[in-house]
Amino acid sequence: MVPNCSSGRASTDCRGAGVVRDPLAAPPASGVGGALARARVAPTTADGSGRVPRDRSAARRGTQLARAGRIRSGPAPAHRRSTLGARALVTENASATTGGYPGWWTDLDRRAVDTARVLAMDAVQKVGNGHPGTAMSLAPVAYLLFQRAMRHDPTDPGWAGRDRFVLSCGHSSLTLYNQLYLSGYGLELDDIRALRTWGSLTPGHPEYGHTAGVETTTGPLGQGIGNAVGMAMAARRERGLFDPDAPAGSSPFDHHIWVIASDGDIEEGISHEASAIAGHQQLGNLTLIYDDNHISIEDDTAIAHSEDVVARYEAYGWHVQRVDWTAGESYREDVAALERALAATRAETTRPSFVALRTVIGWPAPNLQNTGKAHGAALGTSEVAATKERLGFDPDQTFEVAPEVLVHARTVLDRSRQARAGWQRTFDAWRAGNPERAALFDRLAGRDLPAGWTEVLPTFPADPKGMATRKASGAVLAALAPVLPELWGGSADLAESNNTTMAGEPSFVPTAHQTKQWRGGPYGRTLHFGIREHAMGSVLNGIALHGGTRPYGGTFLVFSDYMRPSVRLAALMRLPVTYVWTHDSIGLGEDGPTHQPVEHLATLRAIPGLDVVRPADANETVVAWRTVLERTDHPAGLCLSRQDVPTVDRSVFGSAEGTARGGYVLAEASGGTPAVILLGTGSEVQLCVAARDQLEAAGTPTRVVSMPCVEWFREQDTTYQDEVLPPTVRARVSVEAAIGMGWRELVGDAGEIVSLEHFGASAAFSVLLERFGFTADRVVTAARASLVRAGSTFAPAADG
Known part of the structure; x- marks a missing residue:
């Protein structure tokens, strides 16, 4: 009643x-x-x-x-x-x-x-x-x-x-x-x-x-x-x-x-x-x-x-x-x-x-x-x-x-x-009896990170096969669990796919609602939102607004559409919420166009104040997480691959530390002065590297720029931006398995955009990449077209 x-x-x-x-x-x-x-x-x-x-x-x-x-x-x-x-x-x-x-x-x-x-x-x-x-x-x-x-x-x-x-x-x-x-x-x-x-x-x-x-x-x-x-x-x-x-x-x-x-x-x-x-x-x-x-x-x-x-x-x-x-x-x-x-x-x-x-x-x-x-x-x-x-x-x-x-x-x-005086007496008694917890309270209240916390972050050896960036993200969370008790989160019923669960951490759930797989209690750490992406976004905002802890939530990138109003408000309020958006392209394969994001990267980048981060390999993923946690006045979305991507050999290529600046030179042109620049994000960076090998072999000095976060790159001073993308180098190609909206600003009027301007299909990811033209050969062709448009001396001679 x-x-x-x-x-x-x-x-x-x-x-x-x-x-x-x-x-x-x-x-x-x-x-x-x-x-x-x-x-x-x-x-x-x-x-x-x-x-x-x-x-x-x-x-x-x-x-x-x-x-x-x-x-x-x-x-x-x-x-x-x-x-x-x-x-x-x-x-x-x-x-x-x-x-x-x-x-x-x-x-x-x-x-x-x-x-x-x-x-x-x-x-x-x-x-x-x-x-x-x-x-x-x-x-x-x-x-x-x-x-x-x-x-x-x-x-x-x-x-x-x-x-x-x-x-x-x-x-x-x-x-x-x-x-x-x-x-x-x-x-x-x-x-x-x-x-x-x-x-x-x-x-x-x-x-x-x-x-x-x-x-x-x-x-x-x-x-x-x-x-x-x-x-x-x-x-x-x-x-x-x-x-x-x-x-x-x-x-x-x-x-x-x-x-x-x-x-x-x-x-x-x-x-x-x-x-x-x-x-x-x-x-x-x-x-x-x-x-x-x-x-x-x-x-x-x-x-x-x-x-x-x-x-x-x-x-x-x-x-x-x-x-x-x-x-x-x-x-x-x-x-x-x-x-x-x-x-x-x-x-x-x-x-x-x-x-x-x-x-x-x-x-x-x-x-x-x-x-x-x-x-x-x-x-x-x-x-x-x-x-x-x-x-x-x-x-x-x-x-x-x-x-x-x-x-x-x-x-x-x-x-x-x-009322406050009464509360203060209770608080002071608690503080006196709990010095370690009080120190944690003070640190969290100031949004400070503990000394030495980055020392636990993993590093990954070079590996041509590599690993999916979603798995690298899961490894980062596992490493951070013991040193950042303020970090907690979960998934909208996709925990295993999103790799959002900190191993061994109890679920945040009333004892009566535990299951055989998920043990926990009311003070647990692993969140289970169910298939409720919109509420997840809004709840994450509320957690961040309350203060003290750092929340994250995961789902497939395509389902960020269900969250968008909450994500926009997080950006408007400058809340330190982290979104773990996996299965970030047609590279997810057989689930087909309903689950393959195409327009999502562009529409998310259109939200002012939202950092959209798409790392190219496992080590970029580590630096991405570190950078996100060091920033307390922006929400960020980590867009991560389902498929494995090579772990770059950093003894040969640029340091993953460049991730923190949004974009950096991953592979320099022979002689140090590029004729053409290939810009890639996420899983497509490997295509840029392969295309560079072909172009360099043909005598075209080619630079590869990894651009995991356009927003962070724009924050850098003009000197740094011009070092990475020299204004005198007009021949440029962007490569991203999504619509090309937004890339013209970076590639300029002589640039080429290798993109996907239609929905995907249901097939193995390798088939989709081939069918939709995400190959090193297509990137090479685009680079040569850009060289021609830029009037470069390295442009291929016209036929006939």
């Missing part, structure tokens, strides 16, 4: 002592003092005159304004229908923020919530676009979280002991921005005024690293859910590294992840994948509050969405509850019921928690509440004024914040100081 926490009495699942355990303790009587009272909270008049109008709000407060407001435009499916019924009227006194309240709630809390609603309307109205409705209806939810439910410190947003808050529905950014302002994270009223404008701290969607208090960049719906799952997993892994034996709830590494998600988040496929992982992992440190308002841009979601979402989450193995603010004869924001529900989520430590909160979007706007127009557009001058009147605010003022309201809201700073 799904508990309903909307009743006046808490059910067994909702009791939690009747209220949320307050991680911020009780507020001191003194408040925050005169400094906050002098904060910049003067309202702006609608006419811009700057005059302060007379206070008419007191007369308005308590006035009954019986205004009609649509709850639905038509009947909902039975399992989604509120007891309020279709086309019911909302007639309660909006200015009183009607609802049930916890014992600590005062009139100043009510006014703070209504202030957040007004700021949401005014900010969107000022800029002319945005999403006011959800920020209005979620104002009491966010206020409850920031004031009482979450453990956080607005003066130190990066505090290690904090809970994390994820606004998955990033379009409702004002839901978060208003609380960051009210609780003292550093946002000022002018920042709210500057919503969605150039250079502001309040962009249209929250951006990680841009605004203090924003834990992740959200906007593409569903991504925040996956990020939150990753954060919860990272928190458990962190506890396993530092304090595995502490009783539940007693460790300084016990903290909670809170998510607010919308109907749109829940509809996105990634929410299914990520939520299934969370349920399977039994993440008791995760709570998702579902804003079940039944409205999206196209108005009533019943046109496209009819599933029983609560039953779905129950099937995932989540602890589920309902809080329905539409359940009575009128809309009632029962904050006390929500607080009881959140208390139950705190008490539930063996399952993630899902709270379905039925709200009315845009409440209490008299005409546009519960409509698609409230979702994604300014409400309009008359609707904003009417709503302000309902709330007891002066309709002639904008951005009205009473000083006493701000002072009261910022008493959270006192509660957070008390």
Whole structure:
């Protein structure tokens, strides 16, 4: 049975002592003092005159304004229908923020919530676009979280002991921005005024690293859910590294992840994948509050969405509850019921928690509440004024914040100081009793690598047969396992193919879900994402955002398409996530064109800030891994071969250390001055070497450049780039078993591009390479054509 926490009495699942355990303790009587009272909270008049109008709000407060407001435009499916019924009227006194309240709630809390609603309307109205409705209806939810439910410190947003808050529905950014302002994270009223404008701290969607208090960049719906799952997993892994034996709830590494998600988040496929992982992992440190308002841009979601979402989450193995603010004869924001529900989520430590909160979007706007127009557009001058009147605010003022309201809201700073002091005592006791683990904690917090860690990296002898670069990658992971405990990861059900498993390391999985092949426990190291590539990408982002550890995840390169939105966000946030993408070309052979990547290297290179690394042999793979781990501000994708490739003889050819610079001279031309340059990546570098032998034998000085990472090469200074690719040498050939997009920049107008401009086929890889022209002979032909185009003296004579 799904508990309903909307009743006046808490059910067994909702009791939690009747209220949320307050991680911020009780507020001191003194408040925050005169400094906050002098904060910049003067309202702006609608006419811009700057005059302060007379206070008419007191007369308005308590006035009954019986205004009609649509709850639905038509009947909902039975399992989604509120007891309020279709086309019911909302007639309660909006200015009183009607609802049930916890014992600590005062009139100043009510006014703070209504202030957040007004700021949401005014900010969107000022800029002319945005999403006011959800920020209005979620104002009491966010206020409850920031004031009482979450453990956080607005003066130190990066505090290690904090809970994390994820606004998955990033379009409702004002839901978060208003609380960051009210609780003292550093946002000022002018920042709210500057919503969605150039250079502001309040962009249209929250951006990680841009605004203090924003834990992740959200906007593409569903991504925040996956990020939150990753954060919860990272928190458990962190506890396993530092304090595995502490009783539940007693460790300084016990903290909670809170998510607010919308109907749109829940509809996105990634929410299914990520939520299934969370349920399977039994993440008791995760709570998702579902804003079940039944409205999206196209108005009533019943046109496209009819599933029983609560039953779905129950099937995932989540602890589920309902809080329905539409359940009575009128809309009632029962904050006390929500607080009881959140208390139950705190008490539930063996399952993630899902709270379905039925709200009315845009409440209490008299005409546009519960409509698609409230979702994604300014409400309009008359609707904003009417709503302000309902709330007891002066309709002639904008951005009205009473000083006493701000002072009261910022008493959270006192509660957070008390909570942090208690946490600090626990942390200090842990540090004193665990000096080695404390040293590891300090190293990981600074994203530092241990001294001498590279000494364990393997080196591979020259071998004409060689090995697949995916196998070399697996050897690197095995070597790093003992010295880099922060490194952990796995695969989307392709562990054996991707070579992503560190031998002997336990699986990260509840004990009940171990298998004969995969033994482990809740603090394990090997991740199993299942066939859920999109969620894997988002979870990896969440792990990296949580901090401390370095995650990686593997799948076939062709399936990076399933991950792309998450990969793009990793690049946007500059997260140190590593992707192990194997089977990187038609060289995978018989599985055929559905599994053979053709366009993927080019499309991934098109993502700004993503390092795409395609090593040519085992030793380049080692240096690639080392370089990736040394960089903490970029995601990177290692594109690795299924088939064996020769291990280059480094006593004859250039050092693999050149990999770290993105491109380097692998084989120099005779005499040191090339007539033509052959550029290759990955498994095609061997074709360049073979073609060079033919060209040199014919008297053409030929240089081979291995270009494992175009992005790293572009970072080098112009002097180095010109040393590798002299501008005077216009005859150039690029060789890569993928589309040629992007190579013209490097080969120039006289260059030739040996590429694959169509899909592959099902056959042995050797047959495919021959049939599709990836041979030394074709590279030689391309080189001679480029020599002709460049007007080189080494160009072959024309026939006849």
